[in-house]
Amino acid sequence: MKSSLRYNPQEIEKKWREKWAADHIYEVREDDSRPKFYALTMFPYTSGDLHIGHWYAMAPSDVHARFKRMQGYNVLHPMGFDAFGLPAENTAISHGIHPYIWTMENIENMRRQLKSIGAIYDWNREVISCLPEYYKWTQWFFLKLYQAGLAYRGEAPVNWCPRCQTVLANEQVIGEGFCERCGAAVTKRDLEQWFFRITKYADELLDHSRIDWPERIEIMQKNWIGKSTGAEIAFGLEHKGVDAKEMRVFTTRADTIFGVTFFVLAPEHPLVPQLTTPEHKAEVEEYIFQTQRQTEFERTAVEKEKGGVFLGSYVINKLNGELVPIWIADYVLPGYGTGAVMGVPAHDQRDFEFAKKFELPIRVVIAPPDWAGEELESAYTESGTMVNSGQFDGLSSEQGVEAVCDYLQAKGWGKRAITYRLRDWLISRQRYWGAPIPIVYCDKCGIVPVPEKDLPVLLPPDAEFKPTGESPLKYCESFVNTTCPQCSSPARRETDTMDTFMCSSWYFLRYTSPEVDNNAFDDGKLKYWMPVDLYTGGAEHATMHLLYARFFVKAIRDMGLVDFDEPFVRLFNQGTIVYRGEKMSKSKGNVVTPDEYVAELGADAVRAYIMFIGPWEQGGEWSDSGIVGMSRWLNRVWNLVMADYSSKEIDPKVERELSRVTHKTIRKVTGDMERFRFNTMLAALMEFTNYLGWLWEEGVVSVLAWREAITNLLLLLAPTAPHLAEELWARVGHPYSIHNQSWPKWDEELTKEEEVTLVVQVNGKLRDKVTVPVSITEAEAKELALSRERVKAYVGDKEIGRILYVPRRLVNIVVG
């Protein structure tokens, strides 16, 4: 089977891409006559080059989007660039290239690479987050959040990356206390910063019932938000020089309140200096100094031995009137709960270790089963029966929590409370390359938001890039000096810029109408397209981008700007592509660039190969030799379609078989497309071509039947190998374009077999196979099985017990 013209991907891919662009066939507009489908892939950061990892995110999602398109959906599948961020500025510092120049050159290159994929991106809808026409609206949203009371300025101990020279949000500190971006160890600093009140939406963010997301991501978000239900309990305070008459703790175990033998504050707690008695002052100050020197990771390392010091003062446990010594210890975190805990060593492992080390009493108040008053070897943290707890003795832990809470509430000594691990989102960055925060500081008026009509607050092009730990904008006088929008007196601009996750929290809205310049988006178009039906991208964004974007949408929904609750109805996370056993990265020097493979084997081969590696959600290892196999297969498809088919003697049985194979293939490919099982989809198409190759040699079906099979093959191949399919579609004489055709449908009737291979087992072991018509009855099948020579040999003269029959599958003879 040789054809005179060889498959030449370089030539045909260029030709069709140009024609598709010239004909605008992938441009999308709102159309009420078809169901819409918004298929979004996370937009890439403008790092400079697209590697195979990017293709792994983009090519399969394009294949799926093309599939939906052929199924009759009006598909929006846009692309853009996440263009603000630290690498651009770091390059400016190290190489003297302006971030804008660097970024726009990178975009130029990446756009070229993206186009080589052959995707259905409508480039009229491209968004670039670092351009004023985009970040004007990022700033506008900031003002909206500010007006809604969701953006505020506050002082807090914040994460500081010494290498990036900026603060980071909690979500951007990963693993054992490292910067998400550069990997440096993060430290804490007390700074006044801008925050978004994401904690206001903590409960709603815990609710994933309205979205179809991988369970694993939902769990990660739930863990991150970390909701704890318990009580806030007041301990009495009588200390000269301290006005407060009580201090509160948060606990999930109100039932253990009678077991409190000490009280621990975070070293940062504001009352610590006043509660320290003179004779403990030196020791306390030394301990606080040591605590502050530690990184977050060192401080929270689980293995670390408990440390702490006594302040010399006491609180009163109001339930039993006991005096309880106040300590400070670094295992108590300033940002969680009230920054104070009650020490119940008998029923909390940390408190237990602390008490052992400092020889504090350990009092059992929850009796373990079969407890006879002996000392505990470790904390008993399970439920049990309350003992040594006054009027609460005899209650179970569960009853005890309720009873103690009721009692506290009645006495006014406490209340039921909920605490979250989630912190407010810290969004200010001491860097240049981001959207300026649209705020002005006036000596008379204080914090003044920039009026909407004055947006955008433009980044000055002439700032100096030095890693000083402060925003370069701070030293740019033309930027800083302004007048107060309220009173017109001289004022200073905010010089911090916004976290780039702010830009990516709304870009999916902008794709619906990127052309509008008097609003962030067009209401009608937004209503048509949103929410996103399918969002695909990496799982590493679980507690960052994906959480922020959900918060953002809920916040603007409450402002009445949108009318949906969730931005992304369905989420799918593709796996990671690795090379030489490691995730691709420039620093490891194992980046595989798609360009050379595209140049040599064609984009279609690269698209198909990365989908063939394995299930999309699992990722896999890139293999140079593997892709050759894919290229070979596409060549075989070419040769098969291009070869002249002539029929010899027609065999009706084979014609029926061809129809059956075709319809089964359509069914398999359709199902696999829907489930993102592209690897098995391709295997099915390969099997189909292998079968057609055999059939071509045989020549026992009519020319018409042959052509129909080829037509279906091309349609099924079109999403995966759009260029090749288009070329062959034209060459076999079909009208342009294959990408405007309908997805083939299968007829279930035609997939039914005429004959099946029955497996014959004796005691569950395969002993024989026999081909039978599907119409065979159970009795006939059993009789046939028993009559087989091979079966007789295994049965011998043993007694025959049950005979199991699974229609169309097997007969299993059980012998004694």
Place this chain on the structure above:
RNA sequence: GCCGAAGUGGCGGAAUGGUAGACGCGGCAGUCUCAAAAACUGUUGAGGGGCAACCUUCGUGUCGGUUCGAGUCCGACCUUCGGCACCA
């Protein structure tokens, strides 16, 4: 420590509780060629037997269990990878 995912040929992987290893890579043999590459065809889990077509035993991380029958279900464990981790 807790939560989640995964362990199948030389490799990537496939298998509604019913023929384990589809499909592909690699290997081997062959066709073509002066030769090589490319392409194409055949073959390829391991062990044992047979001149042969074939026959046979073992085999899906480990150990148990359920079942006529387990890669698949249940229990316990081991390993790898991801996430969280002094959160009161």
